[in-house]
Amino acid sequence: MIKNTIRTFVSRLFAAPVQKDKRRIYSQEQHKIDRRLVSRNAIKVCEVLQQKGYDAFIVGGAVRDLVLGYEPKDFDVATNATPEEIRPLFRRARIIGRRFQLVHVVFGQEIIETSTFRAPSQGNQHTDADGRILNDNVFGTQQEDAARRDFTLNALYYDPVREIVIDYHNGVADLKNHLVRMIGDPETRFREDPVRMLRAVRFASKLNGTIEPATQAPIHQLAGLIKNVPDSRLFDETLKLLTCGNAIVALEQLRKEGLHENVLPLIDQVLRQPGGEQFVQLTLERTDHRVRSGKSVSPSFLFAALLWRLVDVNWKKNLARKEHTVPALSQAADLVIDTHISKMAIQRRHTADMREIWFMQPRFERRIPKQIWRMTEQPRFRAACDFLQLRAACNEFDSVLAQWWMDLADATPGERTEMIDGLTAEQQAAGPASPPRKRRKRRSNASSKSRTTGGGNTTGNASSGSPAAS
Incomplete structure (x- = not known):
């Protein structure tokens, strides 16, 4: 830490003056950022650091979105203060990271990630065999950053x-x-961090734009480096790609660059299944619509939809072998998850929700009041209804019945009671869909013995098997 502090001080002292033709400063009238879209906590971090004599700026994707007129989801701050200088200035702040050390400043549910200006690679950082930087805590000036x-x-x-x-x-x-x-040599920068290839595709898709030719040129050749990325980072980047608001374009670009083989390796297999392309297309279209409308997207729901065709195909195979409905679906889900979940870098904390969404689908086929009430109490009931809408749109389920379930999910408690009570009346008027199953009455050992010897309270009706006795 002392070396980093000295390095920062020397950089500030002897840094070459910024050339005017290298830096442009845009006023509010030029960049047109609406300050009301900026997090008050991010502003607070900048104000505190500046009051203590440091430089502090909001950076990264937040500025990109602000210039475009969007409200950012999260905010990062960059400063010339070191982590040890930042932490004492805030009541709730902690230093995190090994490869890239920074400070999390906590304000309730919001975290403002605050990093120190970094110097660019000088060729002496600790890297792996493919050139990926493993340690990057050399501090520098804003221009170097x-x-x-x-x-x-x-x-x-x-x-x-x-x-x-x-x-x-x-x-x-x-x-x-x-x-x-890309800033700098694209091939070198992609080798330093292969995730940048995914980010290039995401930004181009989100902006409905293009990747600059020199930046795009090495991607196809280096696509295999994605396999070296830790699963947690790969999952995060994959989720960002699928929720960028233009996921269909992003998926096409991934396949074009050969990146999907290490990011979504099952997508080709899913698309080859009967109805697979339609289901994936509809899933991504609705995901894009939710993102553009400012609504949240559940990772569990999204990946449950992307894997559904594989689950459904195996489910039908199990049913063809005379397996019962629920065990057949359970076996199909286990097969898909156990075989493929690691290839998509899906974290296992999402698999329980995915299973719940899948396992609720057969239950939608029968509207029995007691079962309906139990279903509405399930945490993933609404997500399962949304999933049912996808299936109905792909002609897998009756659309009228699917809409009834969605209306039930959207209803108030009082409206739900009316819907289910009304359904009960309809069932009584129409009669049961299938004959009721007879249930045998359990008898105690003493009762059985009495019946055998002809004693006790056993009547002729009981021995005749009449409805009254069953």
């Missing part, structure tokens, strides 16, 4: 106090032109 960021549209610095944007790499222009351009 901008040079080490991945894409020009992410190398923007927004000062919420002075309301200016600082741009070192023509990122504002690239952002307005919907162009994704």
Whole structure:
């Protein structure tokens, strides 16, 4: 830590002056960022650091979204203060990270990730055999920090106090032109962190733009490096791709670049299943609609939908072998999850929810009041109803019945009671769909003995098997 502090001090003292043609400063009238879209906590972090004599800016995807007029989901701050200098300034702050040390400043449910300006790679960082950086805690100046960021549209610095944007790499222009351009040599930067290839696809898809030719050129050749990415990071990036608001385009780009084999390796297998392409297309279209409408997307629901065709095919095979409905579905789900879950880097905490969504599907086929009430108490009832709508849209389930279940999910408690009571009346008027199953009455050993000897209270009706006795 002492070395890092000295390195930062020397960098500040002897850093070359920023060339005017390398840096552009945009005023509020030029960048048009609406300060009301900025987190008050992010502004607070910048204000506290600046009051203590440090530089502090909102950076990364938040600035990108703000320039485009979107409200960011989370905010990051970059400063010339070191982690040890940042932490004492806030009541709830902790230093995290090994490869990339930073500070989490906690405000209730919101975390403002605060990092120190980094120097770009000098070729002496600890890397693996493929060039991926394993340790990156060399601090530097703001200009150096901008040079080490991945894409020009992410190398923007927004000062919420002075309301200016600082741009070192023509990122504002690239952002307005919907162009994704790597800072530095693309092949070297992709080797440093292979996830950047996925980020390039995501940004281009989200902006409905293009990847700059020189940036795109090495992706296909280096696509195999994705397998070296830790599962947790791969899952996060995959989820961001599928929830970027333009997932269909992102998926097409992944396949074009050969990245899907290490990110969504099962997608080709799913698309080959009967109705697979239609189900995936509809799933992603509805996901895109929710994202564009500002609604949340459940990872469990999304991956349950993407894997459903594989589960359904195996379910039907098990039914053809005369397996009962629920065990047949359970076996199919186990097979898909055990065989394929690790290939998609899906974290196991989501598999329980996926199973619940799948296992509720057969229960929608019968509307028995007591069972309906039990179903409405399940945590994933609404998600299962949404899933049923997908199946109905693909002609797997009766659309009228699927809408009844969705209306029930949207109903108030009083409306639910009316719907289920009304359903009960309909059933009584129409008669049962199938004959009631006879249940044998259990008898005690003493009763059985009495019947055998002809004693006790056994009557002729009981021995004749009449409905009264059953």
